[in-house]
Amino acid sequence: MTAEEEPGLTATDAPRTPAEVSEKYATILGSTYAATFDGGEAELWQFYETLAEARIFVLLDDTAKGETYEPKVFTLKDAQYLLAFDVPEQADELTGSTASTSPTLGMDLFKLLRGRDIGLGINMGGTSSATLISGETIEMICAYYDGEAGEPLVADADTSQFRALLAPQNFPDTLQNALSDMLFRLQQTFNKAVLLKAEYEEGKSGFIVAVSGAADPDRGAIAAAVEDALKASRRNDVQLDVAFLGLDDPMASRIERVGQVLTAKRRS
CATH class of the missing domain: 3.30.70 (Alpha-Beta Plaits)
Known part of the structure; x- marks a missing residue:
């Protein structure tokens, strides 16, 4: 995966409130994200959990040579991000053409990005559910699910x-x-x-x-x-x-x- 600047994607595409954008695609992920604007940390984690369980579509780099396309990495706000969408047509609208995407579960994508210092942009391009999840936050999400899997979270202090x-x-x-x-x-x-x-x-x-x-x-x-x-x-x-x-x-x-x-x- 190689990073590149994308002319059609700028920092102004970062999160907007539902009132700022006319939502074309109504999805569970979008409504869960909308709840974070008036909620607190519990609502934010509900969004992360919904994303982890959701089927999302990762934008691929279809300009690379070879038979296998890799996820396209963007540089945005001095950090690297993959882009994913819960509706593939959103990727088409962002790129202005039929975009190459690959479906995956959100949790599988978190695991792929863990330890790489690469974040995740969700539904970028002007939707009300557009948001950037940093690499640091992805580490925290993965750590949370590690704990759910049964790893001890609390130890006896000497x-x-x-x-x-x-x-x-x-x-x-x-x-x-x-x-x-x-x-x-x-x-x-x-x-x-x-x-x-x-x-x-x-x-x-x-x-x-x-x-x-x-x-x-x-x-x-x-x-x-x-x-x-x-x-x-x-x-x-x-x-x-x-x-x-x-x-x-x-x-x-x-x-x-x-x-x-x-x-x-x-x-x-």
Whole structure:
């Protein structure tokens, strides 16, 4: 796949609101994307999930020599993108002629692009569902589906390896809310749950949920609740471990001083 500048495709083709464009093609993918304008992160991830399961058509480079056409790579906004459409006629309208496309599932295309630093342009060319998905976002989507496949998202933190305890700055609000919701259901099984960031002796760092006062039989359910929060918030890209502490562990008071207690309460 070689990149090229495309005269007919410019940065102004990037996402528009439904009110700005008269939609010719009404599709499930288009309506799911439209919901992201008035929604939040949940609606955005619903769009990604719909795209992953959708049959889409990748624009091919039919000018290359040989019997096999490869996906055409465009340079747009100083980054490289493949283009795909949920209706093949949209590719014809963008190119101004009968375009060569190849059908594929969105998830298969995500896997193809993973690790290549190539993004994906969906329905480009003036439709209300036109959007650019960066290579970084594709990595995050693939990481999310890796977690759904059963790879562990949460590990037990070894408090003896902590070198420094820090406030959990830049922790995603959506994930923190999800943690509060999940832990609320188990609030009778532990004393406190504190969110913090820890630096380890070997040099790495990461976010920790430190839970004090949990009995051994309850710890598995608590760890599972933290993992469920990661999945519910679609933030499998965040490294989050769990540390269990006894009520008389001196580390517990240190953690509470620098961390943020997760308030286990229902939100209206």
